[in-house]
Each structure stands twice: as C-alpha cells, then as structure tokens.
Amino acid sequence: MTPTLLLQLVINGLIFGGLLALVALGLALIFGVMRLVNFAHGIFVTLGAYATYLLVANLKLSPLAGIPVSALIGAAIGLVVQELVIRRLDNRPDLEKLMVTYALAIIGLGFFSATFGGDFRSYSAGPRGNIAFLGATIGWRNLVVLGVCAIAGLATILMVDRSRVGLGLRALAQNRDAAATSGVNVNLLQRYAFGLASALAAVSGSLISMIGTTTPQVGEEWLLSSFVVVVIGGMGSIGGAIAAGIAVGLVQSFASYFTDDGWARITIFMLLYVVLVLRPRGILGRGLPI
Amino acid sequence: MMLRANTGLAAAATIALCVAAASLPFLGVSAYLTALVYYAALYLALGQAWNLMSGLTGYVSFAHGALAGVGAYAAVIILNAGYPVAFGLMAGVAASALASLFISITSLLLRGVAFTFATLFFQELALLFTRKLEITGGAGGLVLSKIMPVWLPYVLMVATASSATLLVLVLLNSRAGIRLLAIKNDEDAAAAIGIEARSRKVVVFCASAIICGLVGGTHALFTSALYPDVVFQVDLSLIALAVPMIGGVGTAFGPVLGAILYMGAREILQVIAPALHLIIVGFLILLVTLLLRDGLGPELLRLWRRMRVRNVQVAPPQRGATL
Numbered sequence: 001m002t003p004t005l006l007l008q009l010v011i012n013g014l015i016f017g018g019l020l021a022l023v024a025l026g027l028a029l030i031f032g033v034m035r036l037v038n039f040a041h042g043i044f045v046t047l048g049a050y051a052t053y054l055l056v057a058n059l060k061l062s063p064l065a066g067i068p069v070s071a072l073i074g075a076a077i078g079l080v081v082q083e084l085v086i087r088r089l090d091n092r093p094d095l096e097k098l099m100v101t102y103a104l105a106i107i108g109l110g111f112f113s114a115t116f117g118g119d120f121r122s123y124s125a126g127p128r129g130n131i132a133f134l135g136a137t138i139g140w141r142n143l144v145v146l147g148v149c150a151i152a153g154l155a156t157i158l159m160v161d162r163s164r165v166g167l168g169l170r171a172l173a174q175n176r177d178a179a180a181t182s183g184v185n186v187n188l189l190q191r192y193a194f195g196l197a198s199a200l201a202a203v204s205g206s207l208i209s210m211i212g213t214t215t216p217q218v219g220e221e222w223l224l225s226s227f228v229v230v231v232i233g234g235m236g237s238i239g240g241a242i243a244a245g246i247a248v249g250l251v252q253s254f255a256s257y258f259t260d261d262g263w264a265r266i267t268i269f270m271l272l273y274v275v276l277v278l279r280p281r282g283i284l285g286r287g288l289p290i
Numbered sequence: 291m292m293l294r295a296n297t298g299l300a301a302a303a304t305i306a307l308c309v310a311a312a313s314l315p316f317l318g319v320s321a322y323l324t325a326l327v328y329y330a331a332l333y334l335a336l337g338q339a340w341n342l343m344s345g346l347t348g349y350v351s352f353a354h355g356a357l358a359g360v361g362a363y364a365a366v367i368i369l370n371a372g373y374p375v376a377f378g379l380m381a382g383v384a385a386s387a388l389a390s391l392f393i394s395i396t397s398l399l400l401r402g403v404a405f406t407f408a409t410l411f412f413q414e415l416a417l418l419f420t421r422k423l424e425i426t427g428g429a430g431g432l433v434l435s436k437i438m439p440v441w442l443p444y445v446l447m448v449a450t451a452s453s454a455t456l457l458v459l460v461l462l463n464s465r466a467g468i469r470l471l472a473i474k475n476d477e478d479a480a481a482a483i484g485i486e487a488r489s490r491k492v493v494v495f496c497a498s499a500i501i502c503g504l505v506g507g508t509h510a511l512f513t514s515a516l517y518p519d520v521v522f523q524v525d526l527s528l529i530a531l532a533v534p535m536i537g538g539v540g541t542a543f544g545p546v547l548g549a550i551l552y553m554g555a556r557e558i559l560q561v562i563a564p565a566l567h568l569i570i571v572g573f574l575i576l577l578v579t580l581l582l583r584d585g586l587g588p589e590l591l592r593l594w595r596r597m598r599v600r601n602v603q604v605a606p607p608q609r610g611a612t613l
Contacts, residue, residue: 037403088580095474096579098350098406099535103575106528110568224414227407266418269411273396276408280400 004135009253011133015142015211017249018149022204023222024229024241025156026197032173032236033193036086039101041226042219043108044074044198048205049214050116056123063126066206067148074202075195082194087187105220112216120213145207152203153242156196160238169193173236225252225265228272234282244283297463300542301456308452315441326553328444331451332509334549336526337533338454339501344531345540346458346467347491348474353393353409355526356416357499361386361506362516363426370435375442379507386503387496389416394492401477417522431517434510443512450504451549457497459542470494471540528571535575538587547587 023045030038051073052066085104089097127140160166168189171179180186201219208218229248233240248268255264275283311331315324340354364385369378389412397408420426461467472480473487480487510516533552538544555574559567582589 037406085576085580093348094402095344095348095350095539096583098403099531099579100576102352102531103572103579105572107569107572107576110566110570110572114565114569224411227410231407262418262422266415266422269415269418272407272411276396276400276404280404 007134007136009257010250011136011138011142013250013253014246015146015149015249016252017246018146018153019204019207020222020225020229020249021242021245022149022152022200022207023226024233024245025153025238026200027226027230028233028236028238028241029156029160029169029193029197029200031230032238033169034086034190035176036089036097036101038197039098039223040081040104040108041197041201042221042223043105043112044078044201044219045205045208045222046108046112046214046216046219047077048074048202049209049218050112050205051202052206052209053121053123053214056125057121060125063123063206063210064144066209067203070202070206071199074205075199078195078198079191081198082191086194087190109216109220116216118215120215122209122213126210141210145211148203148207152200156200157238157242165189165192225268228268231272232275232283237282240282297459300459304452304455304459308448312445312448315444321440324440324444326557328447328512329556330549330553331447332505333529333533333552334545335447335451335454335501335505336530337537337545337549338451338458339498339505340530341534341539341541341545342454342458342461342501343495343498345534346461346470346474347494349398349405349491349495350403350531351409351495351498352406352527352531353412353416354498354502354530355524355528356409356413356522357386357389357502358506358509358526359416359420359516359521360389361503362510362521363420363432363506364503365507366432366434366510366516367425370432375438375511379446379504382507382510383500383503386499386506390496390499391492394495398491398495399488413522413524413527417518420518420522426518427516429518431515431520433516434514437514438511443508446508446511447505450501450508454501455542455546457501458545462540462542466490474540532571532575534585536578536586538585538589541585541587544585544587547590548585551586 023041026044027038027041030036030041048066048070051070052063055061055066055069056063081104085100089100127144129140130137131140131143132138160169168179168184169192171182171184172186172189172193176186204222205219208214208222212218225248226245229244230236230241232248233242233244248271251271252264252268255267311327314327336354336358339357340351343354344350361382365378365382368381369375373381393405393408393412397404421429426432461470469480469485470490472483472485473490477487529552533548534540534545535548536551537546537548552571555570556567559570563570578585
C-alpha cells in the first residue's frame with residue numbers, strides 16, 4: 001500500500017466519519033438529556049437532504065444555502081415533534097418511548113416514500129474541482145463537507161462545555177430531579193436539546209445530499225451506522241460519539257477498499273455486538289449504562 | 291376458580307375457532323377468503339411471538355420478521371436438498387432458535403435498550419449476509435423446487451397462530467407468566483424477591499423465535515420463493531409489533547383483534563391508497579401508544595364493563611317489592 005493511497009483512504013474515512021459523528025452527536029445529546037433512544041432521528045437527516053435537493057433543483061440555489069435552511073426547518077419540525085409527541089413521554093415505560101419514536105420514524109419513511117418515490121436524486125451544482133494534497137486528490141465538495149462538520153461539531157461542544165445553557169444540559173444529564181429542584185427549567189432545556197439535535201441531523205442530511213444520493217431511506221441508513229457510533233462511544237457521551245464517529249468512518253473506508261461496501265457494512269454492524277459484549281459502556285467506558 | 295373457568299372457556303373457543311378456520315379450504319370456500327384468513331393467521335402468529343417476548347418482558351424486538359426470514363431460508367435449503375417437509379420446518383425452527391441465542395448472548399445479559407439494538411442490527415445483518423452468501427442464493431434469492439398443495443401451509447399457519455395464542459393465554463394465567471410481568475414492571479424489585487431474570491428472558495425469547503421459525507418455514511411453503519429484499523424488508527418486523535401494539539400488548543386476545551384489524555386495514559388501503567400504508571400504520575401505533583396505552587382490546591373491554599355498570603345503576607328500583 002502506497003503512502004498516497006493510505007492518505008486517500010484516511011481522508012475518505014474522515015469525511016464519512018465526520019458526517020457520522022454529526023448525526024451521532026444529536027443522538028448522544030438527546031439520550032444524555034432525555035434518556036430517549038431516538039429512532040426518529042433519521043427522518044431529520046432525510047428532511048435536510050430533500051430540503052437541500054429541492055432548493056438546488058427548483059430555485060437553482062447553491063447547496064451551501066441549503067445548509068442554514070435545512071438547519072432552520074429541522075429545528076422547527078423538531079420543536080413541533082417535541083411539543084406534540086416527545087414531551088408526553090416523560091415517565092412513560094421504555095417500551096412506550098421506543099414504540100413512539102419508532103412509529104415517528106415509520107411515518108417519516110412513509111411520508112418521504114409517498115412524496116418523492118424511490119428515485120435516487122443528486123445534483124451537480126455547488127463547489128467543484130479538486131485540490132492535490134501530498135499526492136492525494138480531495139474534491140472541494142468533500143472539503144466543504146468536512147469543514148462544515150468540524151464547525152458544527154466544535155460549536156456544539158463549546159456550547160455544551162462553556163455556555164450557561166450547556167451547564168443546564170449537563171445538569172439534566174447528570175441528575176434530572178436534582179437539576180429540576182435547583183431551578184433548571186427542564187421543559188425549556190428539553191425543547192432546546194431536541195431542536196438542536198434535529199437541526200444538526202438536518203445539516204448532516206444537507207451535506208449528505210452534496211456528496212451522495214438522496215432517497216427516502218437515506219436517513220435510516222445513516223442512523224443505523226450512527227447507533228453503532230453512539231454505542232461504541234458510550235451512550236450519551238458527546239466526546240465519545242465524535243471520537244467513535246471518526247473511528248467508524250476510518251474502518252468503513254478501509255474495509256470498503258479491501259472488500260466492498262456490503263462487507264464494510266457487515267464489519268461495522270458486527271462491531272456493535274463486539275462492543276456490547278466487551279465494553280457495554282462504550283470503548284472509553286464513559287457512557288451511561290444502556 | 292372464576293379465572294380458571296374463564297381461561298378454560300377461552301382456550302376451548304380458541305381451539306374451536308382454529309378447527310373451523312383450518313377446515314375452510316375443504317368446504318369449498320373461495321380462494322380469496324382463505325387467503326385473507328391465511329394472512330390474518332400469519333400476522334397473528336408473528337404478533338403473538340412478539341407479544342410473548344416484548345409484551346410480557348418489556349424488551350422491544352425489531353427482529354421478529356428477520357427471525358421468520360432466517361427460518362424460511364433454513365427450511366427451503368433443507369427442502370431443496372430433498373428432505374421431507376417436517377425436516378424443513380424443524381430446520382427452520384432450529385435456525386431461528388439459534389439466531390435468538392446469538393442475540394441473547396450478546397445483549398440480554400444487559401438491561402434495557404441493548405437488546406433492541408441487537409435485534410435492529412440482526413435484521414440488517416441477516417439481509418446483508420443473505421445477499422452475500424452462496425448457500426442462500428445471493429441477491430437472486432432461492433426458489434423452492436417442490437410445489438406444495440395450497441392447504442398445507444394454510445393449515446400449518448392457522449395451527450401455529452392458534453398454538454401461539456394458547457401459549458400466551460396459558461402463560462398469562464400461570465406463575466411463570468406473572469414472574470415475567472414482574473420483570474417487565476421492575477427488574478430490580480423482581481430480583482429482590484428472587485426472580486432470576488436473565489435465564490427467563492433467554493428462554494422466552496427462544497420460544498418466541500421458535501414460533502417465528504415455524505411462521506417463516508410455513509410461509510416459504512406458501513410463497514415458494516425467497517428474495518432477500520422481500521424476506522428481510524422491515525415490513526414483517528413492523529407487523530409483528532404493530533399487531534399487539536394496536537390490539538393490546540401483554541394480553542392473549544388483543545393481538546387477535548390487532549391481526550384482524552391490520553389485515554382489514556391493509557386490504558382496504560391496497561385499494562384506496564397503497565402509498566399511504568406506512569404513514570397510517572405509523573400513526574395508528576403512535577396514537578394508540580400515546581392515548582390508549584394498553585391498546586384497543588383492553589380499552590374496549592373497559593368501555594363494555596363501564597356500560598354494564600351504568601345500566602345496572604340506571605335501572606329503577608322496583609315498586610312494590612317486598613321489604
């Protein structure tokens with residue numbers, strides 16, 4: 001294996017891993033703050049992808065404009081879902097929580113399939129061309145995707161670590177009752193967490209539409225890999241999700257080079273079982289018990 | 291005593307209905323009607339299998355359709371090797387049971403959602419592997435080389451659905467079933483009074499998978515062809531949980547109501563709005579879970595009892611009754 005090929009595979013892995021981490025970030029946030037495994041997270045990814053596709057195809061805008069638009073639509077619909085449905089799940093048994101987010105995912109899948117059909121959609125507008133880097137070729141498009149992932153991820157981490165809202169979120173994640181008695185506005189923060197997570201998912205969807213194809217199942221596919229990421233990173237751990245996202249991205253990149261996409265997916269999914277058996281609190285052991 | 295008598299009556303009614311349904315194709319009933327009964331039985335059997343595991347222990351499975359798929363593949367592989375039908379079905383059962391053990395070993399030692407993840411990924415892995423492997427015919431699928439008489443899968447499916455319903459009924463009225471419900475309600479409290487949860491969960495999941503294996507093997511006799519994208523599509527796993535969720539989780543006859551409603555809704559939707567099927571099923575699960583919680587069956591029962599009580603109260607006092 002030449003160093004150039006190695007570099008190329010690492011770069012591809014970073015791009016895939018950055019997107020995975022961004023999807024997983026929202027999942028980790030929701031699980032940490034609300035103790036909810038959100039099977040509906042994937043529909044926000046699909047939402048962002050179609051929103052960007054429609055902007056590019058119908059209004060002839062740059063896909064870059066689709067990123068903030070997707071974020072806004074994702075946050076708005078996330079808030080509606082939180083208010084109408086998720087809020088009612090507090091103190092319900094796990095079985096009901098799982099069924100409700102799963103039902104939302106099914107409704108979303110049904111909606112996108114009925115509206116857009118099974119066609120694969122993609123577009124060529126937006127950043128184009130390549131740059132050479134130490135002999136490896138990187139498309140501008142991929143570089144933009146990686147950059148946006150890095151900015152969105154860093155902004156979220158800074159918000160959780162440094163801001164007053166982040167303090168409240170961390171308090172909720174640590175001990176919900178104690179946080180509520182100390183005057184943390186639980187409802188407001190849960191709304192915030194769900195809206196933010198949905199916006200992050202929609203942004204990842206927007207980026208995915210730039211470098212891949214948009215189908216009604218695109219969100220579900222990315223959601224599955226992201227579940228592997230949050231389990232490896234430790235449920236509810238944001239740092240763990242980002243590290244595991246990049247690691248899984250690299251594994252995927254190398255596995256699909258040496259075999260094919262199908263075996264690469266099998267490898268990643270098998271990782272989930274290995275981690276469940278050996279390190280059920282995540283590789284770093286920092287996650288909440290699942 | 292009261293409970294026992296009611297349970298006996300319910301069991302007798304189930305068996306009578308089973309015999310009546312199973313004899314339909316020999317009475318010259320139209321093929322359309324028998325097909326409807328067959329699909330209702332398929333949905334009921336899958337729903338009861340899910341109900342047995344998830345309804346009684348509270349551990350949600352997304353893999354019941356995939357477990358049936360594994361059973362279907364094993365059955366067809368054995369049948370195509372020239373063995374008789376009984377061997378094929380036994381192979382299907384064994385394969386599904388083994389698959390359930392794989393999921394159990396990796397996740398049932400943990401609490402909560404780990405099991406759900408393990409089942410979710412089992413569904414995906416089953417699809418990816420059957421597409422890749424030689425023995426399962428790859429993406430092109432497998433075709434059953436022998437043609438079976440139509441009544442065989444029909445009778446088998448009706449019998450499977452009824453046996454599964456009886457199993458849940460008997461279990462719900464036994465100590466073993468009450469222990470399972472204790473695990474569902476509070477695993478720590480159950481452990482504190484000496485109910486060992488792990489082995490019980492593994493055994494119940496295995497029993498549930500055995501029903502799935504029978505369903506899969508029988509349905510393979512019915513369809514005669516297996517394609518990975520059809521066998522392992524999310525649809526069957528969705529039906530397995532939608533049927534008890536709509537009809538009544540953790541009850542013996544809720545899934546019967548759920549299966550009949552689901553079959554009817556599907557028939558009607560296929561005519562008027564085939565594209566909206568997923569949306570409507572999703573909304574049904576969502577609304578029932580959010581608003582009714584226990585499902586339609588228990589809710590209707592409650593309504594019926596309330597009406598009876600009200601009628602008794604409304605009845606005017608008899609005039610001239612002796613004091």
